[in-house]
Amino acid sequence: MVNIKDVAARANVSVGTVSRVLAKNKTVGKELRETVEATIRELNFQPSGVARGLRRSRTDMIGLVIPDITNPFFAELAKHVEASASGAGYSVLLCITNDDPAIEAAQITSLLKSYPTGMIVVPTQSGGPTGWGERELPAIAVDRPFGGHPLISVDHRAGAGLAARHLIDLGHRRIAYIAGPDDAPVSRQRREGFVQALAEADIEAVCVSGQFDYQSGEALGRFLLQRAPGVRPTAVATASDQQAIGLIRAATDLGLSVPGDVSIIGFDDIPLANLVTPRLTTIRQPVASIAASAVAIMVGDTPMPEGDALMEATLVVRSSTAAPGPEQSSE
């Protein structure tokens, strides 16, 4: 592989000069700079990121730590993080924790060996340890809080409030909520936002909790919907689109029509939400913006924020919600 010395020799300059043109340092004479640039192209020189990293104790890499790449929301996040990062000349080191604090700790320790510029982490639900040895490494948390690091996430409370108000506006009064794990802050915040918005309209929600996945939505949904029409909720909101999709399945299996018999509203707006039958009304998270801000901070385009940054969620109305049927509204 051709190195900086080869380029210097070929261009009749010192390695220092080559290094400076690489760094786009303005203190290089125009003429010389052009010669060097030509030589670089001619030799197809690719500076070693490893050598550079060793010298600067920092590589152009960003660690991305997520619980599960198979979750459409995290996949979307990863996609945008990768796009922003590579746009800024950074690579992304992928770590999957499986929502296991021990694996998370191991992954982070292992990450450090590559001297990444920083890391973007969606921590384990159970909120594991916060530190990772001495090395000072900029980190920002996404979606869920991570130690004392600045958090970028959607405003879960406000988003859930949006969902609640949508259901209320539609005329629903008997409303249920399927939450995520009780020990997950994200889950709690969404539930609280939902319950509070309902309380403001003097409505009490029946809440059940489980995981964020399809199965949970289906199982909990079955539980919720298996009761007489006059008692059964006319609308149910979920903490994730995956749960909502499982819920639709449960409703269908029970012979219930959505939204005829039950209105359903999800959270996240994963790609699939727009493809299920009926198309899912949901709360959209601004994933792209979240990813972009996180990367901007890591690469230094934006200063590390002092506190947390809450991005705004938006209501996406599709076909899984409607006004309750007349016979249903009888309380």
Next chain:
Amino acid sequence: MVNIKDVAARANVSVGTVSRVLAKNKTVGKELRETVEATIRELNFQPSGVARGLRRSRTDMIGLVIPDITNPFFAELAKHVEASASGAGYSVLLCITNDDPAIEAAQITSLLKSYPTGMIVVPTQSGGPTGWGERELPAIAVDRPFGGHPLISVDHRAGAGLAARHLIDLGHRRIAYIAGPDDAPVSRQRREGFVQALAEADIEAVCVSGQFDYQSGEALGRFLLQRAPGVRPTAVATASDQQAIGLIRAATDLGLSVPGDVSIIGFDDIPLANLVTPRLTTIRQPVASIAASAVAIMVGDTPMPEGDALMEATLVVRSSTAAPGPEQSSE
């Protein structure tokens, strides 16, 4: 950060010795080795992967190049690759190409800067360029051929044949096939396998092609199913589960029951396949094995194969396929 010199000093040995115990080199005296190991733990020493990488011109990283992490099949692949890699002490550098050959080339070039041990690539559909400069880097292709590199993938032809035979065995004769992009080898192979298996039973398939995504499945499905019961196919197979799910949606929208009016069979067995209504009959790819073999080769546990390795697909029968209704079989 503590380095190898600190450890050496603290343990009263030379850095060479420390390095040797790090490398699990047997030529270190038992006693010395234990002292050094103790010191390493005591100082919580993490050897720098960057320095190591520079010295050896190779880091413990594997490049993973995929078109789209949002595609459940690739997400699954990424998950297993990450798991195998980190199990072997390697990190994974994630590159997303968006199925764009130009981005793919740029990503690969950029990967090289980190001296990865090798790369696992699911190349762009259109089969872009094959080389990436001079540096010799082990690469293995997954799912789709990539230049002259060994390919690990499911046996697309045989898998599609399985689907065809399942439909035939069920009694279907009017069968359609929704393929992926015509310029994608994967797509061609699946279609050929399907068509050929049908031909062996003297059945001719009507084939249409599009993308591998939900939308394509839905659009093409609408096109295929919008015809009179006596002409409409009684079964349709798709090149991907996503298409099949879109297709189910199209059928439902058209008032057709699955599998009552049409049987549907997908390909891949993504997690969602088991959650849609009806649960999707499909052809399962052994993703975990594919990922594990690819990683095993990269980390040197397995020699680089001479030719391509085709893994066996399996038929997963669920509820989206059934024998055609009596009135349908009238040709």
Next chain:
DNA sequence: CTGTTAGCGCTTTCAA
């Protein structure tokens, strides 16, 4: 503005 040079932290001969 440009050249020289001392490392970054580690592995790997080469000696002892």
Next chain:
DNA sequence: TTGAAAGCGCTAACAG
């Protein structure tokens, strides 16, 4: 079996 020392390719002082 262990130590000493030469770099891997680059950046960042420091001189000139």
